[in-house]
Amino acid sequence: MKTLVWVEHDGQVVKDATLSAVTAASKLGEVHLLVAGQGVDAVAVAAAKIAGVGKVHVADDAAFAHALAENVAPLIVELMGHHDAFVAPSTTHGKNIAPRVAALLDVMQISDILSVESDDTFTRPIYAGNAIATVQSSDAKKVITVRGTAFEKAATEGGSGEIEAVASTGDKGLSTFAGAEIAKNERPELTSAKVIVSGGRALASSDQFHALIDPLADKLGAGVGASRAAVDAGYAPNDYQVGQTGKIVAPEVYVAVGISGAIQHLAGMKDSKTIIAINKDEDAPIFQVADIGLVGDLFKIVPELTEKL
Amino acid sequence: MKVLVPVKRVLDYNVKPRVKADGTGVDLANVKMSMNPFDEIAVEEAIRLKDKGVTEIVVVSIGEQKSQETLRTALAMGADRAILVLSETKVEPLGVAKILAKIVEEEQPDLVILGKQAIDDDNNQTGQMLAGLLNWGQGTFASKVEIADGSVHVTREVDGGAETDTLKLPAIITTDLRLNEPRYASLPNIMKAKSKPMATKAPADFGVDVTPRLTTLKVVEPAKRSAGIKVADVDELVGKLKTMGVAK
Numbered sequence: 001m002k003t004l005v006w007v008e009h010d011g012q013v014v015k016d017a018t019l020s021a022v023t024a025a026s027k028l029g030e031v032h033l034l035v036a037g038q039g040v041d042a043v044a045v046a047a048a049k050i051a052g053v054g055k056v057h058v059a060d061d062a063a064f065a066h067a068l069a070e071n072v073a074p075l076i077v078e079l080m081g082h083h084d085a086f087v088a089p090s091t092t093h094g095k096n097i098a099p100r101v102a103a104l105l106d107v108m109q110i111s112d113i114l115s116v117e118s119d120d121t122f123t124r125p126i127y128a129g130n131a132i133a134t135v136q137s138s139d140a141k142k143v144i145t146v147r148g149t150a151f152e153k154a155a156t157e158g159g160s161g162e163i164e165a166v167a168s169t170g171d172k173g174l175s176t177f178a179g180a181e182i183a184k185n186e187r188p189e190l191t192s193a194k195v196i197v198s199g200g201r202a203l204a205s206s207d208q209f210h211a212l213i214d215p216l217a218d219k220l221g222a223g224v225g226a227s228r229a230a231v232d233a234g235y236a237p238n239d240y241q242v243g244q245t246g247k248i249v250a251p252e253v254y255v256a257v258g259i260s261g262a263i264q265h266l267a268g269m270k271d272s273k274t275i276i277a278i279n280k281d282e283d284a285p286i287f288q289v290a291d292i293g294l295v296g297d298l299f300k301i302v303p304e305l306t307e308k309l
Numbered sequence: 310m311k312v313l314v315p316v317k318r319v320l321d322y323n324v325k326p327r328v329k330a331d332g333t334g335v336d337l338a339n340v341k342m343s344m345n346p347f348d349e350i351a352v353e354e355a356i357r358l359k360d361k362g363v364t365e366i367v368v369v370s371i372g373e374q375k376s377q378e379t380l381r382t383a384l385a386m387g388a389d390r391a392i393l394v395l396s397e398t399k400v401e402p403l404g405v406a407k408i409l410a411k412i413v414e415e416e417q418p419d420l421v422i423l424g425k426q427a428i429d430d431d432n433n434q435t436g437q438m439l440a441g442l443l444n445w446g447q448g449t450f451a452s453k454v455e456i457a458d459g460s461v462h463v464t465r466e467v468d469g470g471a472e473t474d475t476l477k478l479p480a481i482i483t484t485d486l487r488l489n490e491p492r493y494a495s496l497p498n499i500m501k502a503k504s505k506p507m508a509t510k511a512p513a514d515f516g517v518d519v520t521p522r523l524t525t526l527k528v529v530e531p532a533k534r535s536a537g538i539k540v541a542d543v544d545e546l547v548g549k550l551k552t553m554g555v556a557k
Contacts, residue, residue, distance in 0.1 A: 110523065133527070182472075244431070274553065308543060
């Protein structure tokens with residue numbers, strides 16, 4: 001089976017989520033990549049070094065600069081003429097593009113897979129991860145998105161993919177990119193951080209969220225996350241949200257501060273290796289999944305913890 | 310301007326799903342069902358756009374007979390009329406998108422607003438698929454929608470922050486959590502909704518084959534985590550972190 005993996009990048013580097021998608025794709029067969037963007041020579045060279053990749057298709061055109069699904073999907077459909085499966089990471093870009101590709105190919109997409117059981121059979125979470133379904137696809141071609149935390153990342157060195165330019169399918173004139181506000185963040189990305197410190201509604205304000213959570217995260221070299229309640233209340237920006245509809249994370253250590261542990265939040269972090277919970281309510285559901293719990297006032301505990309680390 | 314809003318009846322957000330003992334799915338017998346929360350946000354957004362040139366809101370649901378309750382809820386919130394596409398068997402996102410594409414042909418809306426995902430199957434596909442079938446622009450995961458002359462500006466929640474795209478109308482929008490806070494229907498509006506028009510159709514009326522492409526072989530509960538230990542104070546926690554090698 002020949003697979004085509006869509007490479008998520010920022011114009012300079014390949015994003016980690018791509019590497020997990022490559023691992024998933026390699027379980028299906030030969031892995032080819034698609035690097036679409038504008039001025040993406042460096043990305044293509046980096047992509048070709050990913051262990052185990054064959055061809056790296058490169059589409060360099062202004063139409064692909066912002067990964068608009070309206071322009072990228074027809075390009076992928078064109079390439080799917082000689083591939084058997086399309087694989088994308090379950091990132092916001094991946095989730096935006098893949099179903100459009102699936103519809104154009106008349107294929108029912110398999111979203112957010114956790115494992116590859118065979119060429120046509122996969123497991124995936126449903127009901128916020130409260131159930132795991134094994135599904136078998138009868139479509140001739142497969143369209144798949146991959147949950148990054150469920151697959152090891154492919155090595156970024158050792159590959160010798162062959163770079164091949166592909167013709168642009170052009171700008172479809174349906175949409176234009178008007179701007180982005182991407183937070184400048186020195187911290188590790190949530191989806192690849194080894195340690196994450198997350199804050200909940202108990203932080204009670206944006207100021208306190210940053211005053212307590214940020215220094216602790218700095219001490220641990222951690223990424224910063226938040227519960228939906230904290231994001232809804234405006235204590236933390238939306239891209240911090242961990243949960244069913246936010247980011248799915250699985251770090252070595254997840255520190256939940258003032259997070260009660262709603263089902264929707266647990267869905268996003270319960271695959272973390274070690275969960276540490278700090279909460280004043282000893283009956284909070286977060287303690288049912290935590291490996292280490294500390295009951296008490298976070299406004300006292302967190303500063304003390306930060307200082308003693 | 311006309312807006313089409315598809316809605317889905319799902320297990321209520323607050324109910325903990327239970328996997329059936331025979332492994333065929335999640336038990337939906339005798340549990341509370343509600344409108345998918347993201348779809349409520351979609352209905353709300355359509356209603357709010359009524360101040361900005363929207364004249365008619367048509368809601369549609371594809372599912373079993375009881376989906377009409379979900380449609381009545383949307384009508385009570387402020388939608389104008391409803392279409393129920395009756396199917397006692399489950400229709401996958403691809404089939405749903407194909408039926409919706411036919412309804413779009415008939416109804417000619419300027420905008421279709423959908424929830425970004427249904428909280429049962431968590432697929433996150435239907436809006437993008439519909440946009441692909443119609444060859445329309447798609448503003449997914451919207452946190453802000455502004456109608457302009459012949460186009461719509463959609464601010465989207467993306468990894469790392471927010472992105473704004475401008476789409477030519479007609480277009481597809483899918484809603485994220487923070488787009489708005491849906492209203493509760495008032496009692497008088499619930500009463501009024503009972504007399505709003507609701508048409509009933511079948512997938513075959515649209516000539517759409519909804520045979521599933523995916524077969525669910527089994528559904529199981531995920532591996533459970535068990536509760537660990539409680540530490541007494543910060544010093545003990547610091548000790549644990551050091552043993553784990555997280556802290557020096």
